[in-house]
Amino acid sequence: MLRNRTILRFMWHQRCYRTIDYARPCFTIDPKVCLRNQSTITVEDGYVKKFMKAVGWMDQSRTRLKLTGYFLYENIPGNVAYEEWFESLELPDTFASWFNITELHVWLVMVRYMAEDIVHPTTEKTKYVKGDGYFVRNCIVEAMWADVSNRIKLLEGANPSIARKQVSELSEQFQAALVAYDEGLSDDRVLAAAVWRRFYSLSEDAKAEHVERIVKFIRHQICILDKIPSEDLKMKPNIAWLSILSK
Structure with missing residues (x-):
């Protein structure tokens, strides 16, 4: 003691x-x-x-929607017949052409999902409310840039600094293309001009029938996407892409 x-x-x-x-x-x-x-x-x-809510772990519905966005994007490079586009539209088999084709398909899916958030009130104007469509759209774009970054790094002799610059330039082009395509939704002439500018850089050597074929593809594919019920699009994100050779 x-x-x-x-x-x-x-x-x-x-x-x-x-x-x-x-x-x-x-x-x-x-x-x-x-x-x-x-x-x-x-x-x-x-x-x-x-923290878990911030990263989406606690919100299972958001997690499922994010997975849906990634699956929808993977459905594009996995199922689109790029060789048909290169050959039938006389496009060079380059990364730039691949991106233009992928970009167009991504925009088509975005248009379909953004339609989920459009509300039609009693007034003459339609109202847009950010919801699941807006969230899925962002997830699709996020998945696309992740894929683009990885593909650029795999290019022979790719320099990291140059790769980042290329992704930045593609991002600016992507935003401009979205605006141009959106403006062409209600007018085939505007849509054709957007296609001509994006795929053929307004070249005078571009064939009108090639631009027309892409415009027809866009119209037919949008009709197919519009017919897919919302629940089916969420539960079964596999999309049957039309061939660019189809009439």
């Missing part, structure tokens, strides 16, 4: 032992002393929930 008292007295003088009032916060605790916070479970649970 005497020995214990001696040790305790020594620790007190060395200030390595301090009494702590657990009924109130203590701000004089030595940082070397590891104490259990009584509210640890509550605080950690709150932060964890916030």
Whole structure:
């Protein structure tokens, strides 16, 4: 007993032992002393929930929609007959041509999904509300850029800095193409001009029948996408893409 008292007295003088009032916060605790916070479970649970919600782990519906967006994009490079496009439309077999074709198909899917968020009120104007369609559209674009970045890195002799610059340039072109295609939804002449500009860089050597074939493909493919019920598009993201050779 005497020995214990001696040790305790020594620790007190060395200030390595301090009494702590657990009924109130203590701000004089030595940082070397590891104490259990009584509210640890509550605080950690709150932060964890916030973090998981931020990354979408707690929202299963959002997670499914994100997967749907990625599956929809994978359906494009996996099922589109790129060789037919190259040969029948006299396009060079290059990464730029591949991107233009992929970009067009991505836009078609985006148009279909954005239609999910359009509301028709009693007034003359239609109203757009951001919802699942807007979220899936962003996921499709996210998946596309991830794929593009990986493909550019695989190109022979690709320089990382040059690759980043190319992706940046493609991003600007992509935004411009979306605007041009959107403007052509209600007018075939505007749509043909957008196709001519994007696929043939407004070249005078481009054949009118090739531009016309792409415009017809867009119109027919949009009709097919419009007929797919919303639930089927979410549950079964596989899309039957028309051949560019079909009449």
